Amino acid sequence: MPVFAEMIAGLIELKRSDDEGLVAQLTSQLRRLIASGRISKGGALPSSRRFASDLGVSRNTVTYAFEQLAAEGYLEASRGRRPVVTIDGGERIERAGATTSRLRPGKPRLSPWASKLKQADWPMSYLAPLSPLRPGHGDAREFPNEIWARCLRRSAVRAAKRELGPVNRPHLREALAQYLGDSRGVRAAAEQIMILPSAQAALTLIAATVITPGDDVWVEDPGYSGAAAAFRASGARVIGVGLDEQGMQRVVGTAAPKLVFMTPSHQHPTGRLMSLARRTDFLAASRPGRTWIVEDDYDGEFHYDSRPVPSLQGLDAHGRVFYVGTFSKAMTSDIRLGYLVAPPALRDTLEIAQRHMGLIAASHIQEALAEFIGDGHFRAHLRRMRRLYHVRRDHLVGEMERRLGGVLEVEVPSGGIQLVARLTRGSADRVAVKRLVAAGIETRALSSLSLDRPRDHGLLLGFAAWRESEISAAVRTMASCF
Ligand SMILES: Cc1ncc(COP(=O)(O)O)c(C=O)c1O
Incomplete structure (x- = not known):
């Protein structure tokens, strides 16, 4: 039965203790009264002043609720007049509500790809707060936040004058082309550089652009699980290829894959450097447009x-290499910026694909980073971190040899931010990792980075993100666990 305006307040029950605020409670109760037809089309609600006093709430609470219902099309509210109901509640709205409320919430139907995500072993399942010695992180505490904040501020202030449009900002492209050429021997025109939210975004973009479902992709084994995840998502058959002392092996006598993924400067996770001979072997076997x-x-x-070994991309004269990088390690992991140097033949397609997939980094952050690199802050930060991480690497190696020498054999990497320690007795690295995680030490089992049958058992340990005293304490805890 329809109700008169004066009766409406009596039908509303507001609880101040409720988690839902008063405006939300009032809005939803009025919405229900209108939808059920109890306040019928054309009926006027009380004035906000009167309603507020009847309900014992502020006039703003009532006004906000009226405005919300007007925006949703339930009311017409104009200044100085009582709001009027504009829809015919009752049948249709109520029926729709009743039908849905009778439906039991079924299990959502996921795509074949999404339905396997929960079983994937990447990203790491225990990603909670960073604890020692989680691999893959630099020390965010050492990042020059004040300088970065100034770059961000200037970038924000200049926003109004900036040319809108380019998703890969020209200043950053130029700064990166220069930096990568000088420091990594990358040969790239600025226009080949694409700025993305992460290295993972670059891998996703590459996979979407060149992989046809069923294509073979070779990855290092053990290797970076994020890469396997990105290529599998595009339907590739991901095949693990073992390592020897020269790096990833080159499988001969089988059909050439569509793509080979590698970390030649510092193999993930072992830290090995790919030899020049192996690099040239891979390049010689890769055909432009056939094996990337x-x-x-x-x-x-x-x-x-x-001295660092220059990039493999710099050795390639035929545009067969995608060069991927990230600022997650060199700056901080939450900066969320990576990049891709595109082979010239794919540049335009990749740029369109980038838009289609929405893999775009915020312009003001790109501009800030261009300044940070251009003004020399990035190089200065890297120089300082190189010194610091070098000391930390040696400290972790020394502490482990001293306290865990009989249990773990450390492989000293010539670079990077993490190292591998092999278990000398037994081969249950996953059991060891669980025990360590329970004691607050976060490492990764080497066997969990293998695609097929694990060939190696050991631990992957980060050293860059922790001070020497923290490393010492962590190794003492480790020693008590073994
Ligand atoms: C080999 C390798 N590539 C890429 C990344 C991730 O970079 P991003 O965070 O930019 O996706 C990682 C992170 O651990 C890595 O180990």
């Missing part, structure tokens, strides 16, 4: 014992 190489240079900035 993806070079992931995720932490190539950090090298301690010798």
Whole structure:
């Protein structure tokens, strides 16, 4: 039965203790009264002043609820007049509500890809707060936040004058082309560089652009699980290829794959450097447009014992290599910026694909980073971190040899931010990782980074993100666990 305006307040029950605020409670109760037809089309609601006093709430509470219902099309509210109901509740609206409320919430139907996500072992399942010695992180505490904040501020202030449009900002492209040429021997025109939210975004973009479902993709084994995940998502058959002392092996006598993914400067996870001979072998076997190489240079900035080996991309004269990098390690992991140097023949397609997939990084952050690199702050930060991480690497190696020498054999990497320690007794690295995680030490089992049958058992440990005292404490805890 329809109700008169004066009666409406009596039908509303507001609870101040409710988690839902008063405006939300009032809005939903009025919406229900209109939808059920109890306040019929053309009927006027009380004035906001009167309604507020009847309900014992502020006039703003009532006004906001009226405005919300007007925006949803339930009311017409104009200044100085009582709001009027504009829809015929009752049948249709109520029926729709009743039908849906009778439906039981079924299990959502996922795509074949999404339905396997929960079983995937990437990303790491225990990603909660960063604890020692989680691999893959630099020390965010050492990042020059004040300088970065100034770059961000200037970039924001200049926003109004900026040319709108280019998703890969020209200043950053130029700064990166220069930096990558000087420091990594990458040969790239600025226009080949695409700025993305992460290295993972670059891998996803490459996979979507060149993989046809069923194509073979070779990845290092053990290797970076994020790469396997990106190529599988495009329907590739991902095949693990073992390593020897020269790096990823080159499988001969089988059909050439569509793509080979590698981390030649600092193999993930072992830290091995791919020899020049192996690099040239891979390049010689890769045909433009038929077998692509993806070079992931995720932490190539950090090298301690010798001069860095230039990128594989720099050796390629035929545009067969995608060069991928990230600022997650060199700056901080939450900066969320990566890049891709596109082979010239794919540049335009990749740029369109980038728009289609929405893999675009915020312009003001790109501009800030262009300034950060252009003004020399990035190089200065890297120089400082190289010194710091070098000391931390040696400290972790020393502590482990001293306290865990009989249990773990450390492989000292010449660069990067993490190292591998092999278990000398037994081979249950996953059991060891569980025990360590329970004691607050976060490592990764080497066997979990293998695609097929694990060939190696050991631990992957990060050293860059922790101070020497923290490393010492962590190794003491580790020693008590073994
Ligand atoms: C080999 C390798 N590539 C890429 C990345 C990730 O980079 P991003 O965070 O930019 O996706 C990682 C992170 O651990 C990595 O180990």
